[in-house]
Amino acid sequence: MFERDLNPESESRQERWRFWLTIGLATILAGVIAALLLLLARANGNYERSLGWQTQSLEVIAQARSLDATLGRAEAALGRFAVGLQKEDGRIYEQQWGRARQFLTQLDRHVRDNEAQSALVAELTDEIDRRGALLGDAALSANYNQTVAAISKFHAAGRDNGLLRIDRLINEIIANERALLRDRNRVAISDRESLNRAMWLFSLLGAAAALIAIGATFSLIRAQGERRLALREQMAESNRATLLQAAVEERTAELARANDALRSEMNERESAEARLRQAQKMEAVGQLTGGIAHDFNNMLAVVVGGLELAQRWLPGEPEKAQRHIGNALDGANRAADLTRRLLTFSRAEPARPETGAIDDMIAGFADLIERTIGDRIELALDLQASGALCRLDRQQFENALLNLAVNARDAMQGHGALTIRTRRQDGEASGVAVEVADNGCGMSPAILERVFDPFYTTKPVGQGTGLGMSQVFAFCRQSGGEVQVESTEGEGTVVAMLLPLADAADHVAERKVASDAPMPLSGGGLSILVVEDDPRVLAATVEAVNELGHHAVACADPLEAEALVESEREQAGFDLILTDVLMPGLTGPELVAQLKQRWPDLSVLFVTGYAGDAGEVAAFGDHDVLRKPFTLAMLDQAIARAASAGKSAGARLSA
Numbered sequence: 001m002f003e004r005d006l007n008p009e010s011e012s013r014q015e016r017w018r019f020w021l022t023i024g025l026a027t028i029l030a031g032v033i034a035a036l037l038l039l040l041a042r043a044n045g046n047y048e049r050s051l052g053w054q055t056q057s058l059e060v061i062a063q064a065r066s067l068d069a070t071l072g073r074a075e076a077a078l079g080r081f082a083v084g085l086q087k088e089d090g091r092i093y094e095q096q097w098g099r100a101r102q103f104l105t106q107l108d109r110h111v112r113d114n115e116a117q118s119a120l121v122a123e124l125t126d127e128i129d130r131r132g133a134l135l136g137d138a139a140l141s142a143n144y145n146q147t148v149a150a151i152s153k154f155h156a157a158g159r160d161n162g163l164l165r166i167d168r169l170i171n172e173i174i175a176n177e178r179a180l181l182r183d184r185n186r187v188a189i190s191d192r193e194s195l196n197r198a199m200w201l202f203s204l205l206g207a208a209a210a211l212i213a214i215g216a217t218f219s220l221i222r223a224q225g226e227r228r229l230a231l232r233e234q235m236a237e238s239n240r241a242t243l244l245q246a247a248v249e250e251r252t253a254e255l256a257r258a259n260d261a262l263r264s265e266m267n268e269r270e271s272a273e274a275r276l277r278q279a280q281k282m283e284a285v286g287q288l289t290g291g292i293a294h295d296f297n298n299m300l301a302v303v304v305g306g307l308e309l310a311q312r313w314l315p316g317e318p319e320k321a322q323r324h325i326g327n328a329l330d331g332a333n334r335a336a337d338l339t340r341r342l343l344t345f346s347r348a349e350p351a352r353p354e355t356g357a358i359d360d361m362i363a364g365f366a367d368l369i370e371r372t373i374g375d376r377i378e379l380a381l382d383l384q385a386s387g388a389l390c391r392l393d394r395q396q397f398e399n400a401l402l403n404l405a406v407n408a409r410d411a412m413q414g415h416g417a418l419t420i421r422t423r424r425q426d427g428e429a430s431g432v433a434v435e436v437a438d439n440g441c442g443m444s445p446a447i448l449e450r451v452f453d454p455f456y457t458t459k460p461v462g463q464g465t466g467l468g469m470s471q472v473f474a475f476c477r478q479s480g481g482e483v484q485v486e487s488t489e490g491e492g493t494v495v496a497m498l499l500p501l502a503d504a505a506d507h508v509a510e511r512k513v514a515s516d517a518p519m520p521l522s523g524g525g526l527s528i529l530v531v532e533d534d535p536r537v538l539a540a541t542v543e544a545v546n547e548l549g550h551h552a553v554a555c556a557d558p559l560e561a562e563a564l565v566e567s568e569r570e571q572a573g574f575d576l577i578l579t580d581v582l583m584p585g586l587t588g589p590e591l592v593a594q595l596k597q598r599w600p601d602l603s604v605l606f607v608t609g610y611a612g613d614a615g616e617v618a619a620f621g622d623h624d625v626l627r628k629p630f631t632l633a634m635l636d637q638a639i640a641r642a643a644s645a646g647k648s649a650g651a652r653l654s655a
Contacts, residue, residue, distance in 0.1 A: 029205075036202045043195040050188035051253075057181040058260055060110050060117070061174050065267040067103040068170050070096050071128070072271050078135055082142045082150035093139060097132065104128060107173075117176055124169040131162045196246075203239050207232070303328045332629060353479070355391045355502045358432050359383040359422055365398050366420075372402060373409040373418060382421035388432045391502035392479045400475045403468035404436040404495050411440030411493060431481065431501050437494040443487040451485055472497065526550045526643055527568070531561050531579040531591065532607075537628075541578070541607070548636050558586040562595060576642055581608035589620060605642040 074096035081089035104125060111117035134157040142150035307328050313321040362383060370379045401420070408418050419437045424430075443451065452473045472495070476483040480500045487493040528545055530552050532538035538554055545552035553568075555561050558579070568574055577595065581588040592604050606620055609628035624645070626638040 036205055040198040040202055043198045047191040047195050050184060050191045053184040054188055056110055057177045060177045063103050063107045064170050064174050065264055067100055069267045069271050070100040078139055082138055082154040085142055085145055120169055120173050127162050127166050303332050352393050353391050354394060355389055358388050358390045359385055369405045373405055374414055376415045377409055378417045380419045385422035385424050385432045388424055389502045390432055390499045396475045400472045403472055407468055408438035412438055416440060432499050434497040435494055439492040442489040442491055442493055444489055448487055526575040528576045528578050529553050529555060529574045531555045531558055533583040544632055544635055558583050558591045561591055576603045578605045581606055603642055605638055
């Protein structure tokens with residue numbers, strides 16, 4: 001038989017043993033828990049850092065695409081600005097280019113920790129700076145309403161390889177970031193798995209700790225068992241909440257990635273649309289350049305050939321030389337007319353309206369139309385607007401009418417009937433309808449929708465610039481009217497210009513002003529200072545002034561004009577200053593403003609080939625403006641008007 005040891009000392013040893021065993025187990029358990037907590041914190045930190053890297057890569061890709069799209073929108077706005085000279089387009093260009101610079105700065109800040117990407121961004125910055133200089137030059141020309149120069153510079157910028165290099169650099173930056181993103185995604189997945197394993201071990205350890213604690217203390221305090229059981233359930237709920245939070249975060253990250261992908265697709269679509277619009281604009285500019293080059297080459301061929309033949313025949317047979325000189329002069333006038341058409345289309349040439357009877361204008365112009373369309377086309381005039389007066393630019397109206405007649409001739413392939421009719425329109429919008437009808441091939445609905453688009457033409461390359469119908473549209477709008485087109489394929493086309501009526505009292509006043517206009521000075525004898533930076537134009541103008549019987553003093557630099565005026569004060573002084581408008585150093589209006597600070601009664605005549613928009617005429621003040629090219633008669637009339645205006649104000653530069 002064995003007996004139970006009831007020795008108090010033995011029981012005390014057992015209690016101490018259980019106490020120290022509990023302390024030891026608690027210490028070991030605390031160390032394991034601390035190690036697992038450290039592992040869990042490290043895994044969680046690595047996972048958060050991986051998510052931060054992913055976010056940084058996504059931001060770099062988004063900023064690069066935003067930069068590409070903003071550059072595209074900036075160049076599209078500049079293209080519209082160069083063609084249409086709308087200030088709003090210029091402001092959009094400046095705004096988009098500024099946003100592109102902001103995106104570039106943000107991109108540089110986000111890739112500073114990556115040496116390769118930072119080098120690519122630095123190279124991209126240099127390319128964008130160079131691109132900005134090219135586009136800035138085109139924007140400057142457009143801002144000064146220099147349409148041809150702006151289009152030319154914008155076209156040159158479009159052919160520059162810098163745009164391809166910018167696209168290549170942006171694509172390379174995005175490709176590198178995508179590669180980094182893939183690597184960082186793999187690291188993030190690995191960190192998330194490590195975090196899950198740490199949480200799983202922590203859960204197991206918690207369960208084990210709960211079981212050990214329950215087993216160790218079950219014999220001591222039974223009541224502690226229920227409390228530890230509740231603690232285990234609380235920890236299980238905490239683990240489930242942690243898992244649920246991780247699932248929510250993962251789902252949120254997936255939604256964010258899907259949103260970024262959708263945004264990237266939208267940016268790519270906008271960029272593609274911008275590139276398509278740019279290509280269409282470049283095609284239109286190419287058509288315009290080809291048509292203008294063809295027309296100018298034909299005119300220059302007439303001028304150069306006529307002058308060369310005149311030079312050959314002048315010594316022996318001056319009559320033949322005179323005929324060739326006449327042909328050359330006609331070619332030069334046609335070139336000037338084409339320039340006026342271009343300026344009228346771009347609204348850079350201000351209108352010179354006058355009041356007149358619309359039927360009389362058409363009747364007086366009918367002979368030229370008949371010669372233009374040829375003998376195989378029958379021209380019929382049905383003028384039913386007798387006495388109707390319209391206020392319009394007569395030359396622009398004749399050009400518009402001639403454009404419609406030429407289009408009708410081409411539509412009838414040189415054979416058919418062309419009718420020009422006029423009729424009054426009564427009602428609230430009273431006016432005159434000028435209709436040009438043909439029995440040609442007509443137009444399809446697709447062509448009819450684009451008939452007024454600038455540079456759009458169905459003619460072969462070199463046979464038309466696409467400005468004819470656009471000029472008709474611009475003329476009607478500028479005159480306060482509108483234009484309507486009706487066409488049926490195989491039957492013909494009717495184009496109606498609807499023009500408002502003018503007041504008869506205005507017509508009487510204009511005729512009185514014309515009758516009171518000064519006549520050319522028959523005796524000449526004026527002292528005239530000619531300021532012109534082009535030496536050939538200066539020599540020709542001085543010779544023309546002398547030919548009219550005046551005394552001309554040449555000045556090739558506007559900065560020297562004030563000194564010449566000062567030196568002339570010692571003698572009789574200048575009667576008139578004849579100056580060009582666009583010159584280096586000082587423009588014509590700036591020169592006149594400077595001279596008038598000292599000589600306010602100075603008589604001035606501006607001579608220019610381009611005077612900007614109609615709203616800029618105020619820069620000339622009350623002084624007369626003579627347009628290039630001009631004839632001797634036109635120069636004589638302009639000098640007479642300027643001198644007469646100066647005498648009426650008591651203006652003369654005297655010593």
